Structures are given as C-alpha cells and as structure tokens.
Amino acid sequence: MDYIQEGFKEALKLLIGFDKEVYGIISLSLIVSTTATIIASFLCIPLGIHLGLKEFKGKRAFSRILYTFMSIPSVIVGLVVAILLSRRGPFGKFDLLYTPKAMIIAQTLLVTPLILGLTYSLSKNRGKEIERIGQTLGGNKLDIIILIIKELKLDLMVNIVTAFSRAISEVGAVMIVGGNIRNRTRVITTTISMMNSMGDYPMAIALGIVLLIISFGINSLIYSYSGDD
C-alpha cells in the first residue's frame, strides 16, 4: 500500500511544483482535444441540424450507419489516419505523422460522427417544431438553422462536452498517430498508459487527477450554465 501513498504524495508534488513536463503534457492534451472538438463542432452542428430536418431517401439507413460510427474504436481511427499520413500514404508528403497536427486530425475524425450523430438525433426529434415556427415567422433556411442552434444550445453544449470528453480520454488514436514522443506528442492518456506499464505511478496518478479535475470542471460549467437558463 505504501507505493500508492507515495505515488499520491509525489503526484501532488509534481502538480504543486508546476513540473514543466507534467504541465506540458496537460497543455498539449487540452490543445489537441479542444481544437479537434471545435473543428468537428463547426462542421457537424449545422450539417447535423440540416440532415435531421431534411427528408431524404435512405434516411433510416443513414441513421444506422451514423450511429454505428459514433462508437467507432479510437484505434481504428488512429490506424486509418496513420495509414493516410504515413510516408507511403496519400498524404505522406505533408510529413504530419507523429506531430500534434496528426493527433488533431485523428481526434477530429473520432468525434465527428459523435457530434454529427447527437446533433442529427436532436434535430430530428426537436428541430422540426422550431423549424415550423421559424418558417411561419418568415425565416429563411439559414435563419432557421441559427434559430435551432440558439434554441437547442444547451443540448448542443452537452453534446460538445461529450465529444470533448471522448477526445481527451481516448488513448488509441493519439498513441498511433502521435507516437507518444516526449516533449512533442505526449498527452495525458498516453503518458498514463506508458507510466503504468513502467510501474512509475506518481506521474500517472498526477495526470489521472488532472484528467478528473478537467472532467469535473467542464461538467460543473455546464450545470451552472443550465441552472442560469
């Protein structure tokens, strides 16, 4: 049991002492996951609303495929991105593999179906009524999409947070495309995984605590916002 206690003590030392490496890892994790979530949100929220409202042939099949992709394993996404970005791959010339950019691409692809699927489902269930009102009040298509985003902003924020949580907590994709290179592509989850296999618990515990604090902070923010509404 001592090593667990020691682990916690060391972890607190690292955090309180503003250990450069630990904070570098934390900031890279936040940058990668936040950027991926923002990119996916900008693309998927208007698209998801549009698709949810629109009636088209094969909508049911589309829903099933989309919902399947929502739970796509992160290692699969990592593998696909790694193949595409590898030197012999179609995007090899951009030399992106094992860089934070590759990690952002992988996480964007990982959370895209999640945000798209959740937004699509929300729009299909609750968007139609808002669309009807928007139409009768003279709104054009763009006005109506903006109106729906504003009306459903709380639910959309929960979707975005869900996607961010998936991004920041995944290990498979960033490990494959980032390579877990010290001071370059090492993020919280890949570090925890590596430290655990090395039996070096203090940093793993410190980063685990940070991951929990991030989750808690984001959830608190959402709840306080919804309380105000």
Add this chain to the structure above:
Amino acid sequence: MEISIHNLKKYYGEKLVLDIEELKIKRGRITGLIGPNGSGKSTLLNIISGLDREFLGTVKYDGKLLDKDSYKKMTLVFQKPYLFRRKVYENIEYPLKVRGVNRDERRERVKNIMERLEIEGLKDKKGHLLSGGESQKVSLARALVFNPELLLLDEPTSNIDPESVKVMEREILRFNEETNGTVIIVTHNMEQSERLCHDIIHLER
C-alpha cells in the same frame, strides 16, 4: 390577400383527408373554418401557410401560385404556442429581425404590440416559462408585429382564460380593421365565430 383554391386534395398515405373543389377566401375578410375533428381544417392552414407542400391541386395568392414571397407575407398561430427560450421581447422581435427591420423601428413596433395585447409586464420574462394564456398572447403579438397580409389562426383561444380570449379577439378585429389584413381562423367555438367572422366555411369529414 385573396386566396383561391382549385381541386385541392391531400392524402395521408392512402387516406384522403382534404378534398376541396373550389374555394375563394376574400381579401380583408375574417373567415372562420369550422367542422368536426379530422375534417382537415388544420391541414388546410398548413397548406396555405406553406408548411405542407405535398398536395394535389392549386392554391393561389392574389392569382399567383405559392412562392417564397407569399409565405413571407403571412403567418400562422398554432393552438399550442411554441415560444423561444429567450425573452418575450426577443420572441416578438424575431419576425422583424429576419425581415431586416432596423433596431429602432423594431423597438417601437414591439412596444406598440405589447401594449395592445397588455403584455408589457412580460417583456423580460423567458418565453418558455409563461402560462398558457400569456404564451398565446405573446404568440399573437409575434404574429401581428410585422403586419402580415394574411393571418392564419389555428384554434388560438382554446384552453385559455376568458380575459385573455377577450384581449386576443379585440386585437384580431383591430388588426383586420386597421390593416385590411385577411384572417382565417379555425375554431370550434360558434359564438366566437359569430363575434369575429365575416364568412364561415364548413368543412365536412
């Protein structure tokens, strides 16, 4: 705005829910649509307002087929109002905003219509938190604020208090008299149709 309907048929699957050979709704009149449940009253309003565009036959506004411009000139108030999750003021302001009306004029018009419907006190309240009667008055204010040429009302006063009904009826009549706007109202209340309507159309099942 005059509406002329010719050979209108609406099916839900195989079922024919609306069948109108010929119908004219005159400009500047208040027309009541009455009939039993399932006779297609709300369906007709949805077709006229452009919410339902899958039908057979023709519906013309002032001699022209339905188009984007004609939809912009009309509005529909539903039986169960949906107010946006924002302030009452912003709810009423919305149709003016999407029509590009400037801020000062918007403020003036919203203020006037709120006074008329006696809802000035609700200005800063959130729309989705209002009572039934308050919601319906806000919903009517939101419809009237841009002076539509055609006002469609789908049982707007069912399930609300008599005082609110009185205020709403007064404003529907005033709208019609002052702007010569056409009104079509679905109602089950015969006394209301007598109080409000110049013409009555009875739809059979």
